[in-house]
Amino acid sequence: MTENTFTLDAKIPQGPIQEHWNTHKFDTKLVNPANKRKYKIIIIGTGLAGASAAATLGELGYDVEVFTYHDSARRAHSIAAQGGINAAKNYANDGDSIFRLFYDTVKGGDFRSRESNVYRLAQVSNEIIDQSVAQGVPYAREYGGLLDNRSFGGAQVSRTFYARGQTGQQLLLGAYQALARQIELGAVTFHTRAEMLDVVLKDGRAVGVVIRDLVTGEITPHSAHVVMLATGGYSNVYFLSTNAMACNGTAAWRAHRKGAFFANPSFTQIHPTCIPASDEHQSKLTLMSESLRNDGRIWVPLKAGDDRAPRDIPEDERDYYLERQYPAFGNLAPRDIASRAAMRMIEDDKGIGPLKNGVYLDFEDAIDRLGKAKIEERYGNLFEMYERITDEDPYTSPMRIFAAPHYTMGGLWVDYNLMTTVPGLYALGEANFSDHGANRLGASALMQGVADGYFIIPYTVGEYLADWLNIDPVPTDDHVFAEAVDEVNQRTERFLSINGSRSVDDFHRELGKIMIEHVGLARDREGLERAIAEIRSVREEFWKDLKVLGTSDSLNQSLERAGRVADFFEIAELMAIDALSREESCGGHFRLEHQTEDGEARRDDENYAYVAAWEWKGENWPQTLHKEQLEFEYVALSQRNYK
Amino acid sequence: MDFSLKVWRQDSPDAPGGFKTYQAKNISPEASFLEMLDDVNEHLNTIGEEPIAFDDDCREGICGMCGVMVNGHPHGPQDGTATCQLHMRKFSDGDSITIEPWRAAGMPVVRDLIVDRSPLDRIIEAGGYISVNTGAAPDANVIAIPKEAAEASMDAASCIGCAACIAACPNSAANLFTAAKIGHLSLLPQGQPERWTRVIAMVETMEEYFGSCTNHGECESACPKNISIDFIAMMNRDYVKAQFKNFAKIGQ
Numbered sequence: 048m049t050e051n052t053f054t055l056d057a058k059i060p061q062g063p064i065q066e067h068w069n070t071h072k073f074d075t076k077l078v079n080p081a082n083k084r085k086y087k088i089i090i091i092g093t094g095l096a097g098a099s100a101a102a103t104l105g106e107l108g109y110d111v112e113v114f115t116y117h118d119s120a121r122r123a124h125s126i127a128a129q130g131g132i133n134a135a136k137n138y139a140n141d142g143d144s145i146f147r148l149f150y151d152t153v154k155g156g157d158f159r160s161r162e163s164n165v166y167r168l169a170q171v172s173n174e175i176i177d178q179s180v181a182q183g184v185p186y187a188r189e190y191g192g193l194l195d196n197r198s199f200g201g202a203q204v205s206r207t208f209y210a211r212g213q214t215g216q217q218l219l220l221g222a223y224q225a226l227a228r229q230i231e232l233g234a235v236t237f238h239t240r241a242e243m244l245d246v247v248l249k250d251g252r253a254v255g256v257v258i259r260d261l262v263t264g265e266i267t268p269h270s271a272h273v274v275m276l277a278t279g280g281y282s283n284v285y286f287l288s289t290n291a292m293a294c295n296g297t298a299a300w301r302a303h304r305k306g307a308f309f310a311n312p313s314f315t316q317i318h319p320t321c322i323p324a325s326d327e328h329q330s331k332l333t334l335m336s337e338s339l340r341n342d343g344r345i346w347v348p349l350k351a352g353d354d355r356a357p358r359d360i361p362e363d364e365r366d367y368y369l370e371r372q373y374p375a376f377g378n379l380a381p382r383d384i385a386s387r388a389a390m391r392m393i394e395d396d397k398g399i400g401p402l403k404n405g406v407y408l409d410f411e412d413a414i415d416r417l418g419k420a421k422i423e424e425r426y427g428n429l430f431e432m433y434e435r436i437t438d439e440d441p442y443t444s445p446m447r448i449f450a451a452p453h454y455t456m457g458g459l460w461v462d463y464n465l466m467t468t469v470p471g472l473y474a475l476g477e478a479n480f481s482d483h484g485a486n487r488l489g490a491s492a493l494m495q496g497v498a499d500g501y502f503i504i505p506y507t508v509g510e511y512l513a514d515w516l517n518i519d520p521v522p523t524d525d526h527v528f529a530e531a532v533d534e535v536n537q538r539t540e541r542f543l544s545i546n547g548s549r550s551v552d553d554f555h556r557e558l559g560k561i562m563i564e565h566v567g568l569a570r571d572r573e574g575l576e577r578a579i580a581e582i583r584s585v586r587e588e589f590w591k592d593l594k595v596l597g598t599s600d601s602l603n604q605s606l607e608r609a610g611r612v613a614d615f616f617e618i619a620e621l622m623a624i625d626a627l628s629r630e631e632s633c634g635g636h637f638r639l640e641h642q643t644e645d646g647e648a649r650r651d652d653e654n655y656a657y658v659a660a661w662e663w664k665g666e667n668w669p670q671t672l673h674k675e676q677l678e679f680e681y682v683a684l685s686q687r688n689y690k
Numbered sequence: 691m692d693f694s695l696k697v698w699r700q701d702s703p704d705a706p707g708g709f710k711t712y713q714a715k716n717i718s719p720e721a722s723f724l725e726m727l728d729d730v731n732e733h734l735n736t737i738g739e740e741p742i743a744f745d746d747d748c749r750e751g752i753c754g755m756c757g758v759m760v761n762g763h764p765h766g767p768q769d770g771t772a773t774c775q776l777h778m779r780k781f782s783d784g785d786s787i788t789i790e791p792w793r794a795a796g797m798p799v800v801r802d803l804i805v806d807r808s809p810l811d812r813i814i815e816a817g818g819y820i821s822v823n824t825g826a827a828p829d830a831n832v833i834a835i836p837k838e839a840a841e842a843s844m845d846a847a848s849c850i851g852c853a854a855c856i857a858a859c860p861n862s863a864a865n866l867f868t869a870a871k872i873g874h875l876s877l878l879p880q881g882q883p884e885r886w887t888r889v890i891a892m893v894e895t896m897e898e899y900f901g902s903c904t905n906h907g908e909c910e911s912a913c914p915k916n917i918s919i920d921f922i923a924m925m926n927r928d929y930v931k932a933q934f935k936n937f938a939k940i941g942q
């Protein structure tokens with residue numbers, strides 16, 4: 048890559064936005080069916096994005112090889128998504144349309160996403176529902192047998208399709224099954240318990256990956272014409288998050304170190320409805336789906352320090368603060384807004400529960416209105432989950448909820464084709480930054496993941512591949528592979544040789560505390576500067592005092608985690624640097640210095656309407672900031688107003 | 691709370707395994723079972739003994755990654771609960787707890803409490819899908835599906851693929867898992883065209899790896915998702931019907 052002169056070309060098609068995708072599909076070079084088999088594609092990850100891409104590319108005839116660190120494709124973190132998936136079907140006949148879904152998503156993202164990408168997402172959303180129903184996803188239905196919808200935050204229409212509280216599970220099983228069919232047909236080669244530890248480049252383009260077999264410890268090179276990362280988000284940088292334990296940023300970060308720009312790293316989502324932490328030993332936080340806000344009402348006691356049991360607090364001594372502050376959206380205010388509102392309540396000493404670290408989400412009115420059976424049908428499994436964790440019955444006393452890290456809007460920078468700044472390297476799903484701006488609306492991540500995999504990448508990959516017809520992938524005995532394998536080996540051995548005194552988790556917890564305190568719901572210059580200094584010093588400590596037992600040639604879970612946490616330290620630092628450089632508040636990025644009188648985010652469109660894309664410059668060099676200016680032609684820039 | 695643990699340790703698939711005893715001290719009743727194990731592992735790491743390897747990920751009872759035998763019960767004593775959702779408040783202070791991996795010839799131990807469940811994927815690959823390529827689907831509301839059918843299908847589709855049913859079965863049969871997938875698809879109109887070929891392919895693959903079902907019903911009580919044993923009856927009926935060639939031809 049040339050130095051500094053690099054310009055970010057998002058490859059946005061010309062013409063009216065409604066036509067972008069069609070024009071682009073028409074203009075993209077097609078790959079002749081007979082030639083598809085000659086192209087080798089490596090996909091890392093089998094969440095919704097990876098599994099759907101692998102299945103579709105396999106169906107099309109490409110030679111696909113897939114890796115996941117899980118023991119089965121079905122385990123990917125997408126499985127845990129609860130609430131639903133959006134689509135602009137307008138089955139509810141409440142005025143929804145592709146344009147409205149596009150509009151809501153751009154606005155919900157606080158005007159920090161690329162209009163063209165979001166429009167395409169809204170366009171393909173309808174096909175997703177068709178496709179998944181055909182695969183046998185058992186979505187909720189009405190008595191007449193047609194599909195049922197519900198509402199999610201940031202929208203005034205009912206456009207969310209759901210399968211009980213297990214929508215992600217059912218969508219992922221659909222994609223996993225489609226993938227299983229391609230494996231059976233021999234179109235896809237599949238490797239489980241296989242972790243990608245580096246991307247391999249030759250002459251500036253991606254030519255393969257280095258994989259560690261998590262059972263035998265063997266480290267091997269694999270080559271292909273293109274590499275696709277569908278490796279999810281990095282919320283676990285906070286240690287405590289709603290993400291699965293193993294979610295990590297290593298694949299994206301390794302790619303970043305090889306030249307893929309990392310976009311908007313500080314844009315993270317702290318979800319308002321999670322079960323508050325109960326003690327120091329807690330290993331993760333559990334989400335209570337946002338769909339609960341359809342029927343639950345959020346409140347705190349009016350009086351600070353009120354210790355009474357919730358049912359002893361009379362109606363007129365409760366503050367339904369979302370309904371009060373945001374009457375138009377009420378309990379369905381977008382996530383960033385709802386989370387910050389809860390934070391302010393706790394700061395004002397109105398927090399509830401044993402640790403005073405929550406707010407109530409109350410179903411009493413809904414149960415009175417609709418009956419317990421209806422609520423049970425809608426949310427039964429979520430209520431059960433809540434009871435199992437807290438030992439409290441949400442049918443009789445309100446749930447306690449608070450905000451927790453949940454999703455990362457930031458990720459690898461990609462152009463309209465989903466290609467990163469490294470030619471031949473793509474990023475799909477949560478791993479890229481593309482569609483959610485500074486705040487993601489509920490039920491849109493599933494939509495984006497499957498859109499990328501089923502409907503976008505199968506077309507856009509042709510553009511790059513066309514140039515490599517009849518050219519074999521770089522053989523794995525090329526020196527670039529030997530060097531990459533060597534590097535991974537050295538790094539692995541290094542973790543084992545430190546022989547210090549502290550465990551990986553211990554360091555991870557410490558990092559998480561710094562992040563949640565300074566790079567969490569509210570940020571300011573002083574805190575961010577402190578965070579950067581602290582992250583650096585704990586990282587130094589990590590490389591001196593880490594203790595990983597066992598060997599590299601066996602299944603070694605501490606060793607796996609060590610690599611991931613080492614990368615989290617570097618991601619954390621870039622998150623703080625990015626947050627520091629963005630002197631405005633937008634979406635999930637709330638700078639205390641930049642707020643309106645009533646405590647809302649104050650954007651600075653004149654100076655910050657850009658995507659911050661960071662370029663790695665080497666171990667001891669500051670990263671370089673590149674800006675992709677965002678144009679808003681179709682949704683007028685305005686202050687978000689949910690009142 | 692304090693507990694005395696007897697934990698199965700085994701270095702690799704071929705290495706001999708055995709129980710080791712560990713003390714879990716000062717565990718919060720709010721801790722989950724896996725958080726208790728995390729705590730023990732932190733301690734082991736400190737004293738220089740390799741931590742106990744176990745599978746987990748979501749810790750929300752949905753990914754199907756976790757699962758161990760707790761005092762002989764798959765996923766422990768609480769009904770309808772995966773290991774990760776079990777909490778220590780369900781035990782009494784001072785309890786002895788025996789923790790073992792799933793045991794079945796089709797699922798060998800990989801390390802400590804981790805087993806190889808890949809045969810479950812082989813069963814799905816054999817036919818646990820509806821053959822529809824991306825892009826070929828009609829509008830989602832073209833086919834109305836009775837709510838009851840969709841709900842019943844969802845009941846079956848809730849299977850998390852944890853393999854507790856196999857671990858619970860005296861014959862190490864995988865019938866509940868296989869029947870759940872078959873039930874999920876065959877209760878939907880979209881699943882009809884391949885209904886008969888699917889059941890034959892999946893049942894035969896299942897039999898390559900796992901034992902035969904003799905209706906003990908242990909699987910149902912071990913299942914963290916309460917998948918009903920009725921699905922096994924449905925699968926058996928379909929399997930018999932599928933032997934008649936003409937059924938396969940008429941598709942129903």
Ligand SMILES: Cc1cc2nc3c(=O)[nH]c(=O)nc-3n(C[C@H](O)[C@H](O)[C@H](O)COP(=O)(O)OP(=O)(O)OC[C@H]3O[C@@H](n4cnc5c(N)ncnc54)[C@H](O)[C@@H]3O)c2cc1C
Nearest residue numbers: 092093094095096125128130131243279476477490492493
């Ligand atoms: C609790 C919860 C509930 C949610 N609910 C909703 C919802 O209701 N609606 C909604 O739209 N969104 C929801 N989301 C968000 C959504 O689930 C995720 O953003 C989305 O599923 C991410 O999908 P993905 O395919 O990008 O990545 P993932 O599903 O995270 O998959 C990542 C894959 O990459 C693999 N992988 C990663 N790194 C490596 C590596 N180095 N080597 C090999 N393999 C690797 C993993 O094994 C895995 O297969 C929820 C998220 C959470 C945490």
Ligand code: SF4
Nearest residue numbers: 849850852853855913
């Ligand atoms: S049927 Fe139940 S026990 Fe068996 S794999 Fe599925 S969820 Fe687990």
Ligand code: FES
Nearest residue numbers: 747749754756774
């Ligand atoms: S860890 Fe996912 S089901 Fe238990």
